[in-house]
Amino acid sequence: MTVNVKDVAAAAGVSAGTVSNALNHPERVAPETVERVRRAIRDLGYVRNDAARQLRAGRSRSVGLIVLDMRNPFYADVARGADARAEQDGLSVLVSDSARDGERERRLVDLFAEQRASGVIATPLTGDLEHFERLAERGVPVVLVDHEGDSDGLSTVSVDDRKGGRLATEHLLARGCTRIAFVGGPSGLRQVRDRFEGARAAASAAGAALERVEIDDLTVRHGRAAGEALLRRPTGRRPDGIFAANDLVAVGLLQALTMTGGVRVPDDVALVGYDDIDFAASTVVPLTSVRQPAELLGATAIELLAQSPGEHVRFEPQVVVRATA
Missing domain, CATH: 1.10.260 (434 Repressor (Amino-terminal Domain))
Structure with missing residues (x-):
């Protein structure tokens, strides 16, 4: 009964x-x-019957979170921070993966609107924010994560990726590296583009060479393939410093350099990653990385949902020095 x-x-x-x-x-x-x-x-x-109560209220107690790539532990940390903060407000977080597919991103936005989500947090694929802006116009709070503010109707929380790229490159330069390679891609991703621009600015200011090595995806497999390609070059044409666009790529590069190429890291090649994910400190040679406060990004996004739209919060990156550089 x-x-x-x-x-x-x-x-x-x-x-x-x-x-x-x-x-x-x-x-x-x-x-x-x-x-x-x-x-x-x-x-x-x-x-x-919570569904009936939510129907009467016009909003659910759930927040939609759309991330670019669930394979990247950085986004798991963002989700963890959002979930912990949401729990304090009696909210739940529903996590979905756009898989860097623009059409899928739009479908997820529509789905969360149909489910009467109390807010949507997303890492957008591109600068085309029309579907997020439409959602905000319907009264659903929207916060963009890892995105610079350029819309009055949307709030954002981000890290200064240009500065992060500059810090990584300046660290390699300070170690005495003179032939630096940036390994990352696709170049259409705003995060990759900004990190490269920061690296290029630092190299240019120092009068140093910076090579761009384009890869198709930010994964361990693609990083390893890039490392193996670099190792096929004559010793004098290899970089002596590498800045990887994220830690997964850096792990793949580290595998190629140390396990298949007999290269000493950091003596022959210094390596810096980006994100400082949990296992960066546990790689075969602990990885130097540019830290983003991932959990804080997620928690702050939840807090911004309750504030007036158009708030923009930006955190500063920092280089966490370990054994690879």
Whole structure:
């Protein structure tokens, strides 16, 4: 038999309205009454119809989170930070992967709108934000993560990737590297483009050479393939410093350099990654990386959902020095 609010009210000796207040606005009800209602709920095994309540309210208690690539632990850390902060507000986070597919991104935005999400957080694929702007115009708060602010109707939280690229390259230059390669791609990704621009600015200021090695994806496999290609060059034409666009690429490069090429890292080639994901410190040679505060990005995005649209928060990156550079 299905237990309803009236059954709970009868067991607790209160009205159905008091049960509703005890569940949704306990501050309006005497503590001893709240406890009687909760005891009745436990005894009867009552489960409230949250879907119906959300329908009446016009919004669910869920936040949609759309990330670029679930394979990258950086986005898992963003989701962890968002989920921990959302829990404090009685919200849940539903995570989806756009897989760097623009059409899929749009479908996910539409899906969260249909589900009456209380807000949407996303790492957008491109600068085309029309579908996010339409969602915001319908009254759904939108926060873009890892994206610079360029829309008054959307809030953003990001890290200065140009500065991160500059810091990584300046670190390699300070180690005495004179032939530096940037390994990353696709170049259409804003994060890759900004990190390269920062690296190029640092190299240019120092009068140093910077080579761009384009890869198709930011994965360990593509990083390893790039490393193997660099090793096929004569020793004098190899870079003596490498800046990888993210840590997964850096791990693949490290595998190629140390496991198949007999190259000493950092003595022969210094290596810097980006993101400082958890296992960067646990690679065969602990990885020097540019840290992004991933969990803080996620937590801040949740907080921005409750604020006026058009807020922009930007964090500073930092180089975490370990054994590879």
